[in-house]
Amino acid sequence: MITSQGLQQLGFNKDSYVLQNDSDGTDTYIKEWLSEQPQPSVADIEAAHAVWQSIYDNNQYQRDRQYAPTGDQLDMLWHSIDAGEFGDTAKQSEFYTANKAVKDANPKP
Numbered sequence: 001m002i003t004s005q006g007l008q009q010l011g012f013n014k015d016s017y018v019l020q021n022d023s024d025g026t027d028t029y030i031k032e033w034l035s036e037q038p039q040p041s042v043a044d045i046e047a048a049h050a051v052w053q054s055i056y057d058n059n060q061y062q063r064d065r066q067y068a069p070t071g072d073q074l075d076m077l078w079h080s081i082d083a084g085e086f087g088d089t090a091k092q093s094e095f096y097t098a099n100k101a102v103k104d105a106n107p108k109p
Helices: 004-009 042-058 060-064 070-082 087-092 094-105
Strands: 017-021 028-033
Touching: 004 042, 042 060, 070 094, 087 094
Parallel strands: none
Antiparallel strands: 017 028
16 A cells, blocks of 8 residues: 555655545555655555554554653653752652653553
8 A cells, every 4th residue: 555654764755745535435546656765566655654663553652652742741840859859859859750650550671
């Protein structure tokens, strides 16, 4: 199957092609090739999509991490500094424990 992710993995940007679904919506094809470079084969696009999918899947943990909004994190950090939480006590601060919990729940593979 032809995908924009496969084409982008091969180095083509969205200005290089126009994709269209067939009449029953089950397959995608290149409607128009706009690049000066040769159009890659379907097999090359599918192989590149497999590489893209592997990278995407291996980075799922990054998408799963739901940190507090930046403003909330800065507020937690300010309160930790204001309370004098440095050194070993810094690891007991709300800022540290909130972010550590997110990292522990979604470890890097």
